Amino acid sequence: MTNPYKIETKTGSISPKIKKEEQWQGYPNPVWHKKDKKKVTILYSMIERRKSFFIRAYLIRNGYKFIDMGDHIKEDVRWGKEYGNRMECNPMYFTSGSFIRHLFKLHNELGLSKEEIVEKYIFMSGGGQCGPCRYGMYPQEYLKVANDAGFKGFRLMVFSSELNDSMLDKDCAFQFNLDFRINMLISFVLADFMHIAECALRPYAVDKEHALKVIEDCENLLLEAFSSHFYMIKLPIALRKAGRMLAAVPKKNVKLPLIYMTGEVFANLAHNEGNYNMRRFIMDEGCEVIPGLFTSRAMYDNWRRAREAERGMKYAATEKEYKYWKKSLRRQHVSDKAILIFYNWLKKHFNPEAFGGRADLADLDELARLGYELYHPEIFGGEGNLEIGEAVHYAPLVDGFLSSKPFGCMPSSGVSDGVQAKIMTMFPDLNFLSIETSGDNEVSILSRVSMMLFKAKEKASKKK
Numbered sequence: 001m002t003n004p005y006k007i008e009t010k011t012g013s014i015s016p017k018i019k020k021e022e023q024w025q026g027y028p029n030p031v032w033h034k035k036d037k038k039k040v041t042i043l044y045s046m047i048e049r050r051k052s053f054f055i056r057a058y059l060i061r062n063g064y065k066f067i068d069m070g071d072h073i074k075e076d077v078r079w080g081k082e083y084g085n086r087m088e089c090n091p092m093y094f095t096s097g098s099f100i101r102h103l104f105k106l107h108n109e110l111g112l113s114k115e116e117i118v119e120k121y122i123f124m125s126g127g128g129q130c131g132p133c134r135y136g137m138y139p140q141e142y143l144k145v146a147n148d149a150g151f152k153g154f155r156l157m158v159f160s161s162e163l164n165d166s167m168l169d170k171d172c173a174f175q176f177n178l179d180f181r182i183n184m185l186i187s188f189v190l191a192d193f194m195h196i197a198e199c200a201l202r203p204y205a206v207d208k209e210h211a212l213k214v215i216e217d218c219e220n221l222l223l224e225a226f227s228s229h230f231y232m233i234k235l236p237i238a239l240r241k242a243g244r245m246l247a248a249v250p251k252k253n254v255k256l257p258l259i260y261m262t263g264e265v266f267a268n269l270a271h272n273e274g275n276y277n278m279r280r281f282i283m284d285e286g287c288e289v290i291p292g293l294f295t296s297r298a299m300y301d302n303w304r305r306a307r308e309a310e311r312g313m314k315y316a317a318t319e320k321e322y323k324y325w326k327k328s329l330r331r332q333h334v335s336d337k338a339i340l341i342f343y344n345w346l347k348k349h350f351n352p353e354a355f356g357g358r359a360d361l362a363d364l365d366e367l368a369r370l371g372y373e374l375y376h377p378e379i380f381g382g383e384g385n386l387e388i389g390e391a392v393h394y395a396p397l398v399d400g401f402l403s404s405k406p407f408g409c410m411p412s413s414g415v416s417d418g419v420q421a422k423i424m425t426m427f428p429d430l431n432f433l434s435i436e437t438s439g440d441n442e443v444s445i446l447s448r449v450s451m452m453l454f455k456a457k458e459k460a461s462k463k464k
């Protein structure tokens with residue numbers, strides 16, 4: 001029987017009937033012009049609800065229309081897989097899936113045509129490092145899913161990415177300038193503070209629902225202060241008040257087993273269905289979990305870039321190359337200083353110690369030193385040496401250690417599956433568990449975590 005789809009060429013090879021060229025050559029990403037500022041709505045999400053919630057303050061103050069896409073839900077993976085490339089990592093499916101789900105929501109629920117959506121909406125997100133990590137590929141994936149779903153020419157604003165040509169245009173309605181970066185930093189710090197509060201109060205509160213309500217009230221209080229043009233004055237006042245409200249929440253006088261959770265940034269810090277709400281699960285099972293701080297993770301990115309710059313300076317072939325790396329190193333130092341100044345300033349007003357909050361940032365030099373023999377700190381990609389350094393650091397301090405990595409992740413799989421096996425032989429009492437988040441398979445994953453928590457409780461009871 002002859003194949004009706006077969007196309008014979010002179011060389012005898014078969015060329016496909018439909019050729020998709022845009023995804024190889026790059027999709028267009030037109031400029032959002034200042035004159036259209038009021039006509040366009042920004043769709044955005046920042047890994048988890050609280051970070052997206054606080055970045056609203058900047059958008060409100062600057063008169064942007066926006067839709068906060070909030071937390072990820074399980075369904076996002078299905079959307080991501082349907083429109084995305086094959087064999088991507090789980091966070092890419094979650095984030096691109098959430099994006100395309102919201103585009104279809106506008107299309108189906110508001111009855112807007114795809115052309116109207118392209119004209120009236122823009123998506124804002126992050127991009128970033130590459131190496132063995134796929135994070136640098138996210139922007140092109142977002143463009144692909146939108147274009148493949150029929151939203152031809154949909155626009156994107158991506159910070160920390162090369163795909164910023166349209167943003168460099170002076171006439172662009174949105175700029176990733178210093179003001180935005182400072183606001184983004186403060187948003188992440190505030191979200192971290194609320195997460196610290198939840199980790200301190202949820203497992204210990206006499207009345208969990210009351211504690212969660214107080215945290216919600218604090219979130220609203222902080223957002224109101226941060227949304228003001230005088231936020232540099234109002235935010236410290238609001239933080240002091242929030243700290244006092246949290247310190248007044250009645251707590252049980254017990255000592256619970258302590259769990260450390262680490263892993264790839266999304267699988268570790270999503271705090272939603274993207275990682276099965278893992279820290280909440282651990283707390284509701286009767287353990288305390290050390291909060292995962294996005295501020296620490298942001299500092300690791302600076303730390304990594306600084307090491308890259310030092311290496312670049314050492315091996316620079318020309319004066320020009322040397323200067324390029326020297327400038328990069330200076331930039332990382334300035335950025336690090338800024339993060340620390342803001343974090344410590346806000347923390348001083350919030351006073352997390354008053355309600356038992358664990359708010360210390362990771363000592364990245366120390367983690368690199370601890371894990372040096374096992375995972376060279378200059379092997380970059382994903383979380384690099386972090387998980388290993390943390391395992392060595394926390395081995396004598398915690399009752400359970402959980403490494404959460406996404407399905408399809410290259411760097412994190414190499415770490416958890418490979419080097420952590422060695423860690424387990426070095427620290428047999430670590431009570432280590434590695435899980436792979438895929439968006440489904442929840443019952444199986446949570447039952448494995450339950451087993452680890454059971455062992456943690458046994459370990460903690462022997463210490464008493």
Ligand code: SF4
Pocket residue numbers: 089090091092132133134135264265266381382383406408409410411412
């Ligand atoms: S670290 Fe892994 S999961 Fe995260 S973006 Fe990179 S490849 Fe994907």
